[in-house]
Amino acid sequence: MRLEPLTLRAAPVFCFLVAVVFPFGSSMGMLRQPGGALRWAILLVAAAVGFTLLALRRVPLRPVHVLWAAFAAYAALSALWSLAPRTSVLHALTIVVLLGAVFLALWPAASTADGPPRMAQGFLAGILVVEAISIVYALVDPGGGRQPDPAHRFRGIFENANELAIYGELAVPLSVAAALRTHGRTRLAWLAAAAASLVVIVLTGTRAGVPIAIVASLVVLSVAGLHRTAAIAAIVAAAVIVVAVAAILSGGLGLHLLRTNTVSSLGGRTEAWARATEAIGRRPVGGYGFATEQQLLAPYKRYHLLLREGKISQIPPAYRKTTFLHFTGGFVESSYIGAGAQLGFIGIAFLVAQLLLPLAGLAEARGRADPAMTGLFAAGLCIGAFESVLWSVGSIVAVPFWTAALCLVRAPALAPQPAVDALRAQPASTSAARP
Numbered sequence: 001m002r003l004e005p006l007t008l009r010a011a012p013v014f015c016f017l018v019a020v021v022f023p024f025g026s027s028m029g030m031l032r033q034p035g036g037a038l039r040w041a042i043l044l045v046a047a048a049v050g051f052t053l054l055a056l057r058r059v060p061l062r063p064v065h066v067l068w069a070a071f072a073a074y075a076a077l078s079a080l081w082s083l084a085p086r087t088s089v090l091h092a093l094t095i096v097v098l099l100g101a102v103f104l105a106l107w108p109a110a111s112t113a114d115g116p117p118r119m120a121q122g123f124l125a126g127i128l129v130v131e132a133i134s135i136v137y138a139l140v141d142p143g144g145g146r147q148p149d150p151a152h153r154f155r156g157i158f159e160n161a162n163e164l165a166i167y168g169e170l171a172v173p174l175s176v177a178a179a180l181r182t183h184g185r186t187r188l189a190w191l192a193a194a195a196a197s198l199v200v201i202v203l204t205g206t207r208a209g210v211p212i213a214i215v216a217s218l219v220v221l222s223v224a225g226l227h228r229t230a231a232i233a234a235i236v237a238a239a240v241i242v243v244a245v246a247a248i249l250s251g252g253l254g255l256h257l258l259r260t261n262t263v264s265s266l267g268g269r270t271e272a273w274a275r276a277t278e279a280i281g282r283r284p285v286g287g288y289g290f291a292t293e294q295q296l297l298a299p300y301k302r303y304h305l306l307l308r309e310g311k312i313s314q315i316p317p318a319y320r321k322t323t324f325l326h327f328t329g330g331f332v333e334s335s336y337i338g339a340g341a342q343l344g345f346i347g348i349a350f351l352v353a354q355l356l357l358p359l360a361g362l363a364e365a366r367g368r369a370d371p372a373m374t375g376l377f378a379a380g381l382c383i384g385a386f387e388s389v390l391w392s393v394g395s396i397v398a399v400p401f402w403t404a405a406l407c408l409v410r411a412p413a414l415a416p417q418p419a420v421d422a423l424r425a426q427p428a429s430t431s432a433a434r435p
Contacts, residue, residue, distance in 0.1 A: 007049060011109035012122035015403065017042055019126025022396045023167070027157040028144065039394060040097075047097045050104025059107045064357055064409055068099045071350045075290035078343055082289020083296060091291035094393040102402050113414050116407040117181065120372035123400050124174040127167050128193060131200055133157060134164050138203075153205040165206035166383055166397060171197035173216035173375030180224050180371060207267075210241065212382040220375035225367065268327030269334070269386065275300050275322060276332045276341040287344035293331040293388060296341055300324050335384035335391065342391075351390070355381070358408035365411035377404035 021042060024035025053059040076092035079085040109115035134156020138145030147153040147161050155161040175194035179187045194217070201209035214237045221230035279288065279296055288296050303315040303323045312320055332338035339351045358377060362369050380401030384390045389397040 007053070007105060007108045008112065008115065011106055011115060012118045014042070014046055014106070015119045015122030015400070016126040018399050019123050019396075020129055022394070022399070023130045023157060023163070025394060026159055026163055026396060028159055031157075036394070043097050043101045043393070043399075046102075046105045047100030050100035050102075050107075053107070054100075054104050059104050064406070065099065065103055067350075067353055067357070068095065068103055071354070072096045072099065074343065074346065074350065078286060078289045081286055083292040084289060087292060087295075088290040091393075095391070098393045098398065098402065102399060103406055106403055106406055107410070110403075110407045110410040111413060116370035116373045116411075117177075119403060119407070120174055120177065120370065120376065123376070123403075124171060124178060124372075127171045127174070128197075130157070131164070131167055131171060131197060134167075135200065135203075147205075151205050154200070154203040161204040162206050162387070163396060165201050165204035165209040166387070166389075168197040168201035168204070169209055169213045169216065169379050169383060170376060170397075170400060172201075172213035173220045173379055174372050176217045177220045177224070177370075177372030177375055180220070180226075208382075208386055212379060214241075215382060216375045216379035219378040220371045223362075223367075223369055223374045224371040266386070268324060268329070271300075271324045271327040272297060272329065272332050273334060273337050275324075276334075276337050280337075280340040280344065283344060284340075285344045285346060287340060287342045287347055290342050290347075291391075292342060293338055297330070297332065301328070304328065331388035333386060333388055335388055338388045339391070354405070358405040361408040361411050365408070365414070368414045369408055369411040373404040373407040376400055377408060380404065 021035060021038050024031045025039040026032075027035060050059070054061070054065075072092050072095040075095055076089055079088040079092075082088040106119070109119060134145065135154065138154045138156050142152065145154065145156055147155050153161040154164060156164045158164050172194045175190050175197060179190035179194070182190060198210060198213060201213060214234075218230045218234050218237075221227075221233060275297060276293075299319065300322055301324055303319055304325075304327075306312070306314050307323045307325055315323060332341055336348075336351065339347045343350070362374060362377075380390070380397055383397055384401075387395075387397070389395040390401060392398055
């Protein structure tokens, strides 16, 4: 059996497994370790298929492959000046796995007209499964499925509520795109899935989640050719968000969920961004080594509790003004600032090139890009501004995001896709033509 037909059939299954398995690698309890191991097993098998396709010349070597191979090499090279050399080398190897599992193994599927929507459906099905499990878990076991904070934010099976919100942010545009491809009750079901995912985002208390989901959905509508619908939806969404925020602030409803004490610092992120930006200024060319965000921020987290308790005299003078007050995360929480902190301006240049290739493909495709994958890519771009996920291959965002990027890179080579209006009219015209 030839590998190309096998990969075409396996691609949606791979996407479904990624969406279902990866969250358990970030979960709590006894499933975390087996989930993490299975996550890498899936990626390694896919990478082996991808490099086999390349060796057999079933996948042509293209600039996108050269770019990612060069990036992996530079990430490994950064071990020479890294804060954690072994960590940099190991994470550079994950980039090689990403190259094989996504940009090579999924190349045949991304090069066909029905490949991108089928892979999008695979991601969506897996995401909805995890969302459903998470909500049920949070309802049945509030102590385990919710954050231990005054708002009792839903986190489901995840370690952090923001991760459940991210799945909602990915599910909404994918559900909207699925609705555009269907009719009648099936369309209503997909729209209901989008609405349910928006509710999930709200329950997690992630403040940027709903705007990100809406922006990505508007991108879906625009790429599908529904520009007027997108404009109307944008106006309605903006009005609803303004009214909702005004009601919350005026009446006090949901203030715990919004965590107003950290709104000005974006949940403490501005503190991490400030320290990372200062660090980039000290090593602007090569940064501090690939995947060293935790080591870079560790000194500023060390005296966090002392600062919160007002025990400033016990903090070393060098850290009294730089210790985090609100930020408790382990990473820079921005894929863009984090790129500079890890690999300097050279790393930023790599990331810009990695993002420009799919954007150039989208511009050149002129209607041939799949709306679902375009919406997924847009959601990932927004999520990357607030989370360190784009280069974290084991995260729940990286594989779906770069799969969407690959589909956009391949979009110009696809045959023109029928417009959404034509898809809507097809059942009526078909029934009218029957004797």
